[in-house]
Amino acid sequence: MVENKKMEMAKILNKIGALQFGIFKLTSGKISPYYIDLRIVPSFPDVFRDICHSCAQMIISEVGIKNFDRIAGIPIAGIPFASQIAFSLKKPFLYSRQVTKHQGRERRVEGILVSGDRVLIVDDLVTTGVTIQKAADAVRAEGGVITDAVAFLDREEGGKEKLEKQGIKLHTLLRISEIANTLYELGAIDEENLKIIKKQIKKH
16 A cells, blocks of 8 residues: 555544554453554445455455455454445455354355355454454364454564464555554654554564
8 A cells, every 4th residue: 555545544543533552451361551442444435445445455455356265254353344345346255253153054154155155264363363363263174264454553573573474375455563663653642642543562
């Protein structure tokens, strides 16, 4: 993605209140001094549409539309993004469950998945990579093939490296360091908050 587009997205995320500072417990269990809340993005249709379009374009250029058969979303925050991207790319959509459903078909993957299908995983952001790894395990257990995953934002806390060790290449539109630097240059965050984010990156 071109630099001015990245700067624009960083400004928009700040404007809608997606970046917050404090003490937060993440899905991974880690404690973080800042939080990126992408769950609010679908409440802003223009922002949501722009992010999904940019992700779709990245998938076309970096993954290749012919190199996967289906798109899988990760609950809960990743599902709105994944479903919209799947719709725009005209790919079948499915999603993984966090736990196995103990009624009906008792599956961890909802939707049509045939053994041998190449599945592209889509999530909103990546921290440690554990959430994507669990989804990949569920898809692989039902015969799906996973080689790539996509997320809008990389918090740069080791997730990309961990996924690569599991044979999954991570593609992201933005890194948290890019957002932090842009917002600092614009005066939207102060030097203390810039240091908070960069220190969290280094901790992994």
